[in-house]
Amino acid sequence: MKNRLLDGPGRTLECIHPKFIVDLVQGIDAPRQAQVVPQQQLFRERLTQEIMAQTQLRPWAMSGMYNENDALRLGLVEKLSSMFDPGQLALTRITQRLTMLKQNVERRAAPSVTLEKQYDDLCEHFSRRAAWKTKALTQRGLMVQAGLHSEQIFTRWRAGQYNGWSLVGRCYVALEELRWGAFGDACRLTNPEVSTLLKDNLRVMAADFLAQGIGASPATRHFYHQWLSTPTSPGLMDYKDLLGWLGDWCDADRHPVSWSVTQSWQTVALGMPRLCSAARLADALVDEIFSEGV
Template identity: 50%
Template sequence: MSRPLLEGPGRVLTCLPARFMTDLADSLDTTRHACPLLDPFRERLQQEMIARSQQPPWALPDMLATRADLRLAWLEQLMHLWSPGQLALLHMSTRLAVVCGNQTGNIQLAMGNVLRQCRERLARREAFLRQRDMVQEAWTHAEKTLYRWRSGEFAAWSPAGRCYIALEELRWGPFGDAMRLSAPHERVRLKEMLRERATGLLATSVDAAPRTRHFYSRWLSTPSSAGLMDYKDTLSWLGAWSDGEHHPVSRSVTQTWQSVALGMPRLCSAARLVDALVEELFSEG
């Protein structure tokens, strides 16, 4: 039997619950087409999340797959159970607003109710954050996350994958809050610090100087390890939002089952990769 995802890759991903909730919100939009190759991963993760969140008997994978009303009800329960952060609430509010306008009857009423809750929580969360020292909390969050990278917590992923994982962890937490809500000059300072520190860690992971160029395969090669495919699938799921045209480096780093995007440099340094990943992830919110 395969090892549970939450005991493998999910064990080190603090952003996984928030990312899962946004994925669940996206699934309510029938005009969006998720990658079918990731369906087995999504089903495994969903089953584990059902067990972890102790859902009622109706929350069976087959029923959730076919009933939007049940997915919506589950999303509402998870919102109360997991207290999502600012980015998750922002994403869910945006998605539900789009989908709600295309519904009728009871499902529209139910969706409107969840949308209202999301917006109210988002307003309270942003008001709370603006009363705090977001920049200091961002520095602390960055230090802790980069330490986790440096100490080997993300070692099961490729060198570039480790960088991507660290940035995703930051994007969904206090660092990302500060990047979205702080003053412009503070955002510049945070971004420059992150570039410098992440470049050093990525370069060290392949015993290179920050601007030493290597063929892209050196950065994307995943080390052999137990549960290798689970780690690769988790990375693909996290980066499924990326588009080859607008986010070529994120796409190439996460979707390694595809050909690398045209915009991915074939010869690249740690500095070049980090610059691109930071811009691609933090320009997305």
């Protein structure tokens, strides 16, 4: 069976698995109704089936059983996180979410002893993993790792591996890859001055790549639809749906550029500039994406 998402638009994206695992945890105890819009719900179900097939865990996803059973969902989180290294950002978010859920379980009038113990065990497990990962990263030379990761992602961009997305969509995808990986680790774990330097350098590189893509200087302004226009290609909807899922954290008021880039089924946010340069777009995306990840 050919997995079109993971073999197509998602074939080089390393942020898919950590984000997917975090989504599993964040969905626990959330209102079952209207968690996401129908378009995104269909995409998530499809991505789940593909990841289950990829990992040979298909029985977990049969009939969406884990969606209705928190214990099974937690078991799936533990299983997937043992098969993939989610990374420091994902491990930290998982730990934070599990701690909140554990407190909610403890406040119930008659909590399930089995579920309570499962939360206890997983909180301890992921807390230790997150602490170990953080300690290991701080001993490895964060700046060197950030530089190598940045070079890798921009090389992929230059090689055309993100060409299924719009010009600014390529930038968004590259920044998400950086946020979930070694570059994002450095931004979170170094001191504020170094973090600011890393992100300032990233703004310049992203603006240069955007400018090259449209054939102008980083300061030249263009109508926003020129940046957002998606190239016609096989599997176009797969690319749009994956981008929408990557940006499902966006809020139209607080993250107008990220929202406008990723949520193409919605109207463009009011805060999205109608005339914008590569430099302005890069500045906004770095601010929005990395404020979400720090």
